[in-house]
Amino acid sequence: MTDASIPPTPAAPLPQGADGVSPFSRAGARHRFTARRAHVVSVDDVSPAMRRVRLTGPGFGDFASSGPADHVKVFFPDPETGELVAPSALGPGEDGIARPDRPMLSRDFTPVRVARTADGVAVDLDFYLHPSPGPASAWASGAQVGDELVLVGPRGSRGAPQGAAHLLLVCDETALPSATRWAAEVPAATSVDLVAVSADGGDWVADYVAATSGRDDVRLHPVSPGDPEALVRAVDAVGVDAATFVFAAGEASSLIPLRRHLKRTLALPAEQVSVNGYWKRGTAAFDHHAPIDPSDPD
């Protein structure tokens, strides 16, 4: 992270305690929807398993991301041929993209940081180098300065709630970039707990979260993957009350018991909780719009 880096613009603060304003309200924003050709300007291993790639390009001047759960669709070159088949922008300043009529290779990633440097606007993506690499993870493993990608989105943002006294994050490695944004984009007075699911014990997670979010007061609760009920126990141990906003993201199937617990047992209102499947074991290119729990879709 350079000194010139700034976190993505946080959502505008909501009036606290104003009549009729929920503490869980989240400011919405629309952004120009376009495809941006990008090249790599730096590659940094920010932890043993997390690689930060900084991207920029001529279309990045109006790149905006004001929500901690924002994502960009990243289009990668074909691993066999090296050809980058991807949507393209319409005319300058126009809203919309043109999609080629050919197969494309894309995955979702979190813009962890928008940096304004002397050379313009750049976006950092943090790639978790997971153990069964698909095209995205494999690309990140070999990423070099000058490599090209295409980024589409974010189309819109929902800011972090500015009135919640407590933020409870339940995230695996793929959602840690988002977790750092949640921690950074709630008010400093909001206390933050992070139930961190990590395959390697996660000794690096505390350093990663503190360095990336700029907050050193995030309370960490490590959990090993493979036992979905452990997430429920960890959340109960932390405690969820009427002032808590819960964001959970990671392997979709492992979140089913936690989602049920939050929705049914604790009966949290929808505005107080957000549960998101970021990938699914055994499924390449998991569609995060698919229901986490097919027997109980939203």
Ligand SMILES: Cc1cc2nc3c(=O)[nH]c(=O)nc-3n(C[C@H](O)[C@H](O)[C@H](O)COP(=O)(O)OP(=O)(O)OC[C@H]3O[C@@H](n4cnc5c(N)ncnc54)[C@H](O)[C@@H]3O)c2cc1C
């Ligand atoms: C909104 C959103 C934001 C995201 N943000 C980030 C981010 O900032 N950083 C990040 O690293 N990821 C992020 N992800 C997750 C990322 O898109 C997936 O992990 C994606 O599957 C990786 O693509 P791949 O080509 O490496 O693997 P794929 O080709 O999709 O999958 C290949 C195999 O690897 C498995 N797999 C995928 N991910 C993992 C994993 N984490 N651990 C173990 N096995 C896995 C699949 O189940 C499959 O069997 C985000 C996902 C969403 C929906």
